[in-house]
Amino acid sequence: MTVITPERAALGRARWSLTARLTLLTTVIVLLVECVIFLVTANMRENDTRRDLLWTVAHSSLSSPPACTWLVVERDGVVAGTPGLPAGFPLVESLRDADVPRFEEVDRDGQHYSVLTQRRGDEVVQVVYDERFHLMERRNLLVAFGVALLMTALAVAAGVATASRFLCERAIAPLNEALARQRRFVADASHELRAPLTQLHTRAQLLARKADALECPEALATEMRRLVNGTRQLGDVVDDILRSALSGEQxxxxxxxxxxxxxxxxxxxxxxxxxxxxxxxxxxxxxxxxxxxxxxxxxxxxxxxxxxxxxxxxxxxxxxxxxxxxxxxxxxxxxxxxxxxxxxxxxxxxxxxxxxxxxxxxxxxxxxxxxxxxxxxxxxxxxxxxxxxxxxxxxxxxxxxxxxxxxxxxxxxxxxxxxxxxxxxxxxxxxxxx
CATH class of the missing domain: 3.30.565.10 (Histidine kinase-like ATPase, C-terminal domain)
Incomplete structure (x- = not known):
């Protein structure tokens, strides 16, 4: 039977507190690293999209647009577009004001598009890029980060708990041994005291009965009764100590x-x-x-x-x-x-x-x-x-x-x-x- 001493209980609380703190600290650090990676990745992906749009404006034609991309070309008031152009395009206002390149983020029918409108020679080109795959990659990245964060927290909690338990057990081993020796000593001493105390209590009872039988003075009889009570109470104390030392029972x-x-x-x-x-x-x-x-x-x-x-x-x-x-x-x-x-x-x-x-x-x-x-x-x-x-x-x-x-x-x-x-x-x- 393992006796939970106050020292052992305090050590256990300290161990779990250390595990919780290290797990929380590691989780926060991993979360910050993931946030930085996500922001850097998103920024790089946005820059890549802009470069792709600029390249498409400069080199693509209506007959051969890149994947997930549609082109609209306006020349001398005539507008032509790539077949399958999503509804809501082109952006007419942007075509009319294309003196400087215009990057826009547009939502149409639940889909997200990146749009670049820029003049190319004597014509105005508008490139429409479907962002659905990029958004899917971003969601997958967030899910992966969440799983990684959870696995990291579990791994750190398990590792720290195991390591701290091992170290704590080694640290308290001498204390446990000392407490065990102390408990054995108290139990042995209490047990050895029981026999003479029982004999003393019995003799005190006999003397009290003789005092009553011999009609001794009341003061003497009273003191004898007090002696009987005192030896009984001392025996109760020794029994309590022995019971507690043997089993931790209160x-x-x-x-x-x-x-x-x-x-x-x-x-x-x-x-x-x-x-x-x-x-x-x-x-x-x-x-x-x-x-x-x-x-x-x-x-x-x-x-x-x-x-x-x-x-x-x-x-x-x-x-x-x-x-x-x-x-x-x-x-x-x-x-x-x-x-x-x-x-x-x-x-x-x-x-x-x-x-x-x-x-x-x-x-x-x-x-x-x-x-x-x-x-x-x-x-x-x-x-x-x-x-x-x-x-x-x-x-x-x-x-x-x-x-x-x-x-x-x-x-x-x-x-x-x-x-x-x-x-x-x-x-x-x-x-x-x-």
């Missing part, structure tokens, strides 16, 4: 309660926030917060934003994760902190890969926010950042809401909404995405 789309995800992330970060002297809380507005997507991926988004906020907020500060539904089609999650903030001019570069700030605590790799943007855009959403130096920052994620929303009795939780939505999907009701 995580399956499901219905995700963003409020529950935010609660779980904040609960997991409570101890860290307490250690650094921060207040970490979740605020919910009215409405439901159900979105279509991959739960593990969206959890990484919330985790990265909360981690970024904690890392840039000094002790005594606050980090607030807020959820709201500004419209029926949008679910909004924002992470606001009272930390060091940033210059708004740098807002766009925050989401660039390997961009690292200098004011945060701990080691920063410049990957978290770029992954946030990639995941959000893959879910048809948007992410923005607003900040001010020394006045904190707000990161806002807008995602399309699951449609239609399911009305619930007052007091029901979002979990109940999700359960109802699952029931609706199982019953075959239509669920549309924005």
């Amino acid at each position: 995580p399956r789309t499901d219905v995700v309660d963003l409020a529950e995800v935010a609660d779980e992330v904040v609960a997991a970060e409570d101890a860290r926030a307490a250690d650094t002297g921060l207040v970490l809380e979740v605020l919910r507005g009215p409405g439901q917060f159900l979105v279509p997507g991959a739960e593990s991926a969206l959890r990484r988004v919330v985790t990265a934003l909360v981690d970024n906020a904690i890392g840039h907020t000094p002790p005594g500060g606050t980090v607030v994760v807020a959820l709201e539904a500004p419209t029926a089609a949008v679910v909004r999650l924002s992470v606001r902190d009272s930390g060091v903030g940033f210059d708004q001019a740098d807002g766009r570069s925050l989401f660039e890969r390997l961009h690292r700030g200098t004011a945060g605590r701990g080691q920063r790799f410049g990957i978290g926010l770029s992954l946030v943007r990639e995941v959000v855009e893959a879910h048809d959403g948007t992410v923005t950042a607003v900040g001010e130096p020394g006045a904190g920052a707000v990161f806002t994620v807008d995602l399309p809401a699951v449609q239609p929303a399911i009305p619930l009795p007052r007091g029901e939780s979002a979990s109940a909404a999700r359960a109802a939505l699952y029931w609706a999907r199982g019953a075959g009701l239509h669920i549309a995405r924005r």
Whole structure:
């Protein structure tokens, strides 16, 4: 199975763009050359016709005109012509005024004629030349030029496409090999991590059950349950990475309660926030917060934003994760902190890969926010950042809401909404995405 990576797709677009441009350029050049040849040929043919007419006036007689030519001779008011003279000839006005040679183009009965009227001694000679064969040659020449232009365009397109494909394949061969090695490494590492993570998750479950059986303090039991959730979520992440590395398959789309995800992330970060002297809380507005997507991926988004906020907020500060539904089609999650903030001019570069700030605590790799943007855009959403130096920052994620929303009795939780939505999907009701 060939995996279409962004680099390979960009290279393919560049290759086809190069083929199109070279084909267009070659076609235009050939067209210009053909136009020049046609104009030169037409001019030469017109000059040849004039020379033939002049020669006919000087040397031909009524009894022996050249092919496709008729003669009219006027002497002392008497006009005589070659048998078969086309209707509409001679041109009487031209015969009367023949002091200087007169070249004319005349159409009669759908035919085109070249006419020369000139005095020869004591008589006036008018030569009528039928241009039908010359016009036929001109049309044939245009058809030949058109066929040649088409064949040239096809040949250039095929040749350039073949050559560019060959060169591109050779150019990206090292990249493909490097990507294949990287994919194998990620797959092998993910596979090796699955076994110890499964064991860790199992042991965490056993400890949580023992804590409940032994009636341990509620705080300890709660932490054990959080440990179970954390190991399960880590296993989900590893499974997503392994699945993507093996087949390029994207995580399956499901219905995700963003409020529950935010609660779980904040609960997991409570101890860290307490250690650094921060207040970490979740605020919910009215409405439901159900979105279509991959739960593990969206959890990484919330985790990265909360981690970024904690890392840039000094002790005594606050980090607030807020959820709201500004419209029926949008679910909004924002992470606001009272930390060091940033210059708004740098807002766009925050989401660039390997961009690292200098004011945060701990080691920063410049990957978290770029992954946030990639995941959000893959879910048809948007992410923005607003900040001010020394006045904190707000990161806002807008995602399309699951449609239609399911009305619930007052007091029901979002979990109940999700359960109802699952029931609706199982019953075959239509669920549309924005």
